[in-house]
Amino acid sequence: MSRNLAVSAARIAADIDALAAITDPGRPWTRRAFSDLFLQGRAYLETQFRAAGLETHIDTAGNLIGRRAGRNAKAGTIMLGSHSDTVPDGGRFDGVAGVVVALEVARGLKEAGIELEHNLEVADFLAEEVSIFGVSCVGSRGMAGIRPDEWLGREAEGMTLAEGIEKVGGKPALQIARDDIRAFLELHIEQGPVLEGEKLDIGVVTAIAGITRVEIIVEGRADHAGTTPMDRRADALAAAAHVVLAVETLAGELAATPGHFAATTGEFEMWPNAANVVPSKVRMLLDIRSEHRDDLGEFLTGLESCLEGIARDNGVAIAAPRLVSDNPAMPMDPLVMETLDAACETTGAAHRRMASGAGHDAAFMARIARAGMIFIPCLSGRSHAPEEWAENADIALGAEVLLEAVKRLDTKLMEQ
């Protein structure tokens, strides 16, 4: 990387290494939300935010905010950010790269002497990952005013979520949706293999795919595995095997059409699960990610038709799939996407449009602001694992794209 960047790859590397060092030493790289390690990480970030000329505070939702006022008091805010919490063993880049890059953009603007019309805010969102309380995106939901009140009573490790938010400095009783944010930008590792496979620098995210969870239960009959002839069985496992393959086939067909689509049988339990008994029951939980709502409908219609045939052919009962949860896709803002594309061109980053199969804070920020995301490549698409890796040069190029996009948005948003 010989480009003359406005951002410092070395500072980015130093910040990522410093945060990686703040880990449970027995299981790198672990810094879960609400833990003392998490507060140590935030203390490091706060120091760096201040050194970058940002005023810091913890907002009511528990997010760490670094802020620099803009020239135009009425212009509102451009926010950059991601999260510094991790899953257990969770990797050094997931979330962290986005926070560090946001910080570096603030430093780069300061060093270049660039003043913006808009306020600039850098955010470290609280508890993006599923935390000890079993829920995700606590901070971004709170900032968008849609963190469910009933979550506050959830208990884990001797505290409630409300007490956890207070521990980090938030005020859980005061949930107010922000209405001053004009644009939100987040950089994240792709957590998939597409950019690496296509040797691209940047993915401009078109949408955070919807996540739909569907439960399927197959009911057969428990028979003696020794005495029941093969043609007299109602084997729930054999029927469920057909279901698993139907899910894979239907999803493969939809994945080959425009727009992100994936379906996974992620949970699979069988009863009685005894060596000498023909399986009587199987429960499956499907995880379905769809960028286009039509694809989800087509999948579920096709699946129901398959299930009828499988039930008939195997002599088992399969109830209609039960919708366990359904969060539709969240499209990113067209103006922001165009700006990010243009910023890629200016910085010479090879880029493509792509949906995000994973959830991100940007999905909640999109409810209150024009939101956009860029992905950078990660090694073999690995994430949520110790071996997660992103090249520092790729992160630095992403920072350069974001800095360019901020400058462009600062102008464009004034014209809107």
Add this chain to the structure above:
Amino acid sequence: MSRNLAVSAARIAADIDALAAITDPGRPWTRRAFSDLFLQGRAYLETQFRAAGLETHIDTAGNLIGRRAGRNAKAGTIMLGSHSDTVPDGGRFDGVAGVVVALEVARGLKEAGIELEHNLEVADFLAEEVSIFGVSCVGSRGMAGIRPDEWLGREAEGMTLAEGIEKVGGKPALQIARDDIRAFLELHIEQGPVLEGEKLDIGVVTAIAGITRVEIIVEGRADHAGTTPMDRRADALAAAAHVVLAVETLAGELAATPGHFAATTGEFEMWPNAANVVPSKVRMLLDIRSEHRDDLGEFLTGLESCLEGIARDNGVAIAAPRLVSDNPAMPMDPLVMETLDAACETTGAAHRRMASGAGHDAAFMARIARAGMIFIPCLSGRSHAPEEWAENADIALGAEVLLEAVKRLDTKLMEQ
């Protein structure tokens, strides 16, 4: 049933009802080996054995034996029997029917004033079912001299198996194979649907099928279910689904050829079993029942070939199937089978030859004696469940067949 039987259907019903009443009241019908209820059941049986003119004792292996001496001291023994212990919730007929029928044959012979050349013994074998100690056929293995010594140290519910055998009156240190038993006969419910389906009274068992257990492990790759494109996955569950269907297909083909064959994927576990992660690993345990050893070989060869193709097509690793246990089939004695066929003809019982897919005490008695079994129909093939049911008339007809077979064997064996 208007035949003039030498056995009493009413007495059989009374015995079965009396034993059914000796159950854990909260979960009928439960009378597990080594429990106080089990000893109550045995006390009932011992009283009935004595009333039938049998001398009773507990042998060193812990079996309850009722004995009537024959006319010819050198002729040896004809033994009838089964087991009175049950699985949890385990049914009123599995084992019990065989013990009660053996007792009724002794009563029938006594009432008819028939003296045998051979000694007659009625046996209630100890712990045929998998007991709290996790092993089966403790009493019949002991009588055959092949109960593994290392089993004696197994502990459960505050006692060792050795102490359990002592509790019921056995002498675990003195394991001696019997060598005086000339023939062993056992009646048992079929525990399958064949006789009921074909409207037959009796199945003359040709062999206790072999039981082979094989473990298959599929190793794929854990990927993010949202971000990993469908065509970039190594989904262990999808591959395992193909394995399950291959097992079903191969077994179905062999089941359609002469000789009992069945294969069941009875255990199935998946990792990480998390909704949003592509499955990385599946472990399956196959239960394979084969009357003919060649069928087992053909199945395993066919399976290995399928696994290679499945691994290749799905981008996963499947190690060669691991043999967890392998107990070959135990054929029943030809002379005994012919005698049982003839006894069916004499008593007017509609009969067929068939293998036993389940294990029985007869499989161990066959190591030290000419052994044979008859099956009687049971409702819908259900067993090891509260709804297990056999018609009393069917049990009584079975007793009649056994009584006739004993008379015939008493003569035939003297000619051998």
